[in-house]
Amino acid sequence: MPRALSGVAPAPDTGDLLLVAAGDDAAIQRLLERWRQPLYSLFERMREPSGAVDAAAEVLAELFRTASRYDPDVLFPVWIWGIAARHVQKAPAVPLTGIAQQRLRDSASARTALLRSSVAALPGTERAAFLLTRVARLPMPMAARAMSLTENDLKKRLVRAMEGLTLSLQPILDAPDEASDSVPAPAGPAAESP
Amino acid sequence: MTCAELRERAVDPASALQGGHATVLQHLETCPDCRMAMRSFGAIDRLFRTPAPLESPADLDRRARALYATPRPGIGRLLKSPVAIAILVGTFLVVALQLTRRAPTSGGNPPASPAARRTALPGTPVPAIVAVESTPIVVNAVPLTRAEEREALRLYDFDFLMWRETLAGLGPFFPAAIGPAMPGAAAGGSPRAGPPLTPEDTVGRLQEWLRMPKAQRARVVAANQEFRERPEAERALLEERWSTVAALSEDERAGLRRLAARLTELDAKSVRRLESDVRTIGLAPRAERPGRWRALPFAQGLTGQELASAEKLLLSR
Numbered sequence: 001m002p003r004a005l006s007g008v009a010p011a012p013d014t015g016d017l018l019l020v021a022a023g024d025d026a027a028i029q030r031l032l033e034r035w036r037q038p039l040y041s042l043f044e045r046m047r048e049p050s051g052a053v054d055a056a057a058e059v060l061a062e063l064f065r066t067a068s069r070y071d072p073d074v075l076f077p078v079w080i081w082g083i084a085a086r087h088v089q090k091a092p093a094v095p096l097t098g099i100a101q102q103r104l105r106d107s108a109s110a111r112t113a114l115l116r117s118s119v120a121a122l123p124g125t126e127r128a129a130f131l132l133t134r135v136a137r138l139p140m141p142m143a144a145r146a147m148s149l150t151e152n153d154l155k156k157r158l159v160r161a162m163e164g165l166t167l168s169l170q171p172i173l174d175a176p177d178e179a180s181d182s183v184p185a186p187a188g189p190a191a192e193s194p
Numbered sequence: 195m196t197c198a199e200l201r202e203r204a205v206d207p208a209s210a211l212q213g214g215h216a217t218v219l220q221h222l223e224t225c226p227d228c229r230m231a232m233r234s235f236g237a238i239d240r241l242f243r244t245p246a247p248l249e250s251p252a253d254l255d256r257r258a259r260a261l262y263a264t265p266r267p268g269i270g271r272l273l274k275s276p277v278a279i280a281i282l283v284g285t286f287l288v289v290a291l292q293l294t295r296r297a298p299t300s301g302g303n304p305p306a307s308p309a310a311r312r313t314a315l316p317g318t319p320v321p322a323i324v325a326v327e328s329t330p331i332v333v334n335a336v337p338l339t340r341a342e343e344r345e346a347l348r349l350y351d352f353d354f355l356m357w358r359e360t361l362a363g364l365g366p367f368f369p370a371a372i373g374p375a376m377p378g379a380a381a382g383g384s385p386r387a388g389p390p391l392t393p394e395d396t397v398g399r400l401q402e403w404l405r406m407p408k409a410q411r412a413r414v415v416a417a418n419q420e421f422r423e424r425p426e427a428e429r430a431l432l433e434e435r436w437s438t439v440a441a442l443s444e445d446e447r448a449g450l451r452r453l454a455a456r457l458t459e460l461d462a463k464s465v466r467r468l469e470s471d472v473r474t475i476g477l478a479p480r481a482e483r484p485g486r487w488r489a490l491p492f493a494q495g496l497t498g499q500e501l502a503s504a505e506k507l508l509l510s511r
Contacts, residue, residue: 028262032255040254041245049246053254060254061261095443098498101488115241133205134242140206155202162205166234167484167505173237 013076021067028064035060035080038136042084045135046091046119046127059084081132081146088131089124096121096168104171111172118168126161129154195221197228204232227481338404345415346403347389354387354436355417357447361435362428363454366469367507368435369476387433387440438510442503449503456496468492475508483508 013034019027039059043052062083070079097117103110119127125147132143133154144154166173195217203209203218222229248254338346349355390399403411421429439447457465468490475486484505487493493501 028259029255032258036251036254036258037245037248040248044246045242049249053248053250053257057254057257057261060258064258064262095446096498096502098501100498101494134239135245140208152202155205158205159198159201162201162235162238163231165238166231166481169238169241170484170488172241173234 011076013080014070014072017063017067017070017076017079018072020064021070031063032060035063039080039084042088042131042135044116045131046088046116048116055087059087062087075142075145077138078142078145081136081138081143082148084136085128085132085147088128091120091124091127093123093127094120099171101171114169114172118165121168122161122164126157126164129157130161130165133158197221197225197231200225200228201231201235204235227479230481338400342403343400346399349389349399349414349418350421351387351389351436352402352414353440354433355414355421357436357439358417358421358432360451360454361432361439363457364435364439364450364507366457366465367453367472367504368431368438369469369473387436438507441510442506446499446503446506449497449499449501450507452497453500453504456500460492464492472508480509 013031016024016027016030020031036056039056040052043055046052047055059080063080066083094117097113099110099114104114119130122130128147129143129149132138132146133140136143138146140151140154144151147154149157200218200221203212222232406414421432424432439450442450457468460468471490471492472487475483478486487505487508488501493504496504
């Protein structure tokens with residue numbers, strides 16, 4: 001693993017991305033293992049599983065392609081979630097899918113489809129703001145840097161996203177919670193300290 | 195504390211560490227909208243809390259590696275492709291053709307090209323813009339005669355004309371007691387429904403007329419004549435409704451068409467009841483309108499698209 005001139009070893013993700021830039025295949029595999037699930041979890045909230053796999057793969061491929069341009073002074077999570085946010089934002093908003101109330105009551109997959117459709121129906125920036133903070137669970141300052149926004153702008157967009165989702169998810173918001181062992185969504189490997 | 199300030203604070207988990215909770219509680223005690231919003235935000239967070247596991251990690255890894263390994267086409271590779279070369283040559287020819295059709299500049303008032311003379315109305319300067327967003331330019335069609343141009347430019351908006359019957363049928367969703375006329379609707383024809391006014395709209399209209407088959411032109415002219423024969427109050431009402439509907443997406447408008455068809459199946463008593471219900475919903479706070487609308491008996495049999503389209507109308511005031 002490369003060492004900075006100060007003698008301090010770079011954090012694992014940063015170090016591995018620098019190695020990818022140098023052509024190290026094992027570093028690619030390590031980054032895949034650490035980041036495939038968090039990226040997939042993000043996109044799975046707006047797409048079917050196969051579409052989420054494709055989107056996560058595109059983000060990872062772009063991460064590897066741009067490895068030579070990575071500035072180690074930028075926090076790795078800001079870098080990778082920034083790439084993910086751009087992919088989220090460029091997808092056009094899709095009209096909300098209509099699902100009958102009875103079906104929503106009876107079918108978990110119908111409710112999942114409504115969740116995905118609601119997120120996909122949001123404007124791009126609001127969608128990214130919601131996914132980065134509520135699914136990837138990034139702290140506000142980090143999410144704002146990833147999206148190149150001020151924190152105030154990010155909060156405004158997030159509020160609009162939540163208000164939009166309140167409307168589109170009305171059919172299921174008042175339903176009793178499904179019994180679930182709620183596990184907080186992982187935000188990826190712990191944010192590195194520079 | 196305003197509603198916006200409270201909501202922006204609520205969406206930031208780090209705000210729990212800040213002081214000033216008393217003002218938050220004070221606002222919530224007096225603002226039912228924000229209380230409802232806080233409940234909804236919390237419910238949304240719970241819905242999105244649990245991630246789905248990635249079922250085939252190897253597939254994702256393979257896809258990522260394959261995308262990474264696929265070289266992105268640079269300009270050199272593009273120029274080796276026969277298809278790319280054909281596209282470039284074709285583009286060059288179209289640009290060259292456009293340039294040769296433009297009027298030569300020679301100081302003072304340059305003479306207009308034959309194409310410009312045919313499409314310019316007497317006393318109207320030739321518009322500088324000859325392409326309007328997605329409206330394609332017809333290069334080789336027979337130019338319009340002056341009579342055809344005059345006919346095209348006096349017609350109401352074509353979409354509006356095709357929608358006039360549907361707009362008339364959506365009456366229950368535009369009850370008179372809800373709100374004043376939409377802002378921007380001018381007397382004697384709203385900008386959206388009426389004949390073109392700006393040079394860009396004029397060019398777009400003429401291009402659309404040029405492309406339109408003669409049979410369809412005849413239908414549009416007949417629709418325009420029928421509309422002009424309606425009472426003035428009725429025309430103004432339909433134009434006002436169009437100023438709302440025209441702003442909707444294609445999908446939402448499709449939902450409204452089906453909604454209008456459903457309304458024709460109701461008896462007079464049911465229509466009056468629906469109109470009364472919609473009027474009442476329109477007086478409620480905006481956040482409550484979707485829920486109240488979806489609770490109506492009429493709404494129970496509708497598709498998701500019909501529900502969403504009507505909801506858009508109810509929220510447009």
